[in-house]
Amino acid sequence: NAGVTQTPKFRVLKTGQSMTLLCAQDMNHEYMYWYRQDPGMGLRLIHYSVGEGTTAKGEVPDGYNVSRLKKQNFLLGLESAAPSQTSVYFCASSWRNNEQFFGPGTRLTVL
């Protein structure tokens, strides 16, 4: 099993550009999450999903959109990137409310 994978691993954007981060899990988990981590800080929840076709806002949802069209995938979109969105993005999944399994992260720089 690959566990949780994230694509891409690194990305540099210019202000105003858009992009989509892909998270995939092969553990048949119901729940999926997107977090961001800024330097020297803990992770903050952006959006999460409790099942296919459902999404909900977390602590810091502004500037991001998500979609969960397939159970195994959770997409995070930035419609108009801003320098404040420079961060490391982590995806996670879990079986209902059990422990969360995290991906390796995506390092995003917005110039």
Add this chain to the structure above:
Amino acid sequence: DAKTTQPTSMDCAEGRAANLPCNHSTISGNEYVYWYRQIHSQGPQYIIHGLKNNETNEMASLIITEDRKSSTLILPHATLRDTAVYYCIVTLYSGAGSYQLTFGKGTKLSVIP
């Protein structure tokens, strides 16, 4: 969710037990204590969780005080690979969408050779 307080950093000699404290004085009766760690810049890794009883697994032991206002994560024989940031998280464990991890700054554990 209840707020947690952890020391910013700790050192531990290799091979010795590492005891990481966490205060959560406002914890409510149905909130669990979770521990995760983050090695370098990798994704966080689940370690252990508990409600009121002490818990042990292959990675660590979790000791929760009787009043549940504090807990200690114990790594019995720390190795250099245990150098990481350790997060103590208190969260509800029920209902769709209510399991949300709130990460603080954690404790930076350095295992010294």
